[in-house]
Amino acid sequence: MQGIITRVQVLAHPVVIVESFGLRVLLRALLAGAHETFLDVVSRCAEEEAHRGLEEIDLVRTVARFAGYECRARDLYRLLARQQVEVPAAARFLGTMARHEEGHAIVLARVRREVRRGRLWTQSKQLHFEGERALDDTLASLEAEVRRGVGLDRALEIVEAVEGTEINVVFDTLNAAVDMRSRARFEKFFVLTRQHLAYCREQIASLRAEHGIPG
8 A cells, every 4th residue: 555654554553543544444454455545545435434324414525525625736746746857856845745635635534534423623513615616716727737737937836826725724624623532643644734834835935046936
């Protein structure tokens, strides 16, 4: 199993995996194919649970949508990293950003499970966020542009555009919406919003200075 969580890490932290996602995810992760990621396993198990007739609520659907947005951001950054392979520092930065986004999607998968189990801090299960259509349109436009190929200067602008959307605000809101057991042990594996954005700003400024790109 590949991705930001590997089979070695699963074997090293089985208690955290079971507490966070359940025994089924642990077993599936241990038996996963070489090209599967931990996120693939979590998503497949969640889909199977949904088909067993568990009640869907608005918050669960919102979490699922934003997990999808995080995955789209991950794929966008992966493609940008491949396009910047001749600038190793930029490729490393974009690859790291992709791993951060995959981590965010995994955190939201955990949030979705806790919501299904009724562990909400919020009194209402109806959480609504404006701008989802705008976010979807922004990602679609950037995805189309990146598929055509962009230079380093535009790649950095695209990262800023993605990180400047509501994706991180909503991620923080959703992550804080549940009474998540073992939160500290679970979240230590991921780079969450504050550190994610600080890393992003630092690396973009460094790359622009190094390559004479105006900010």
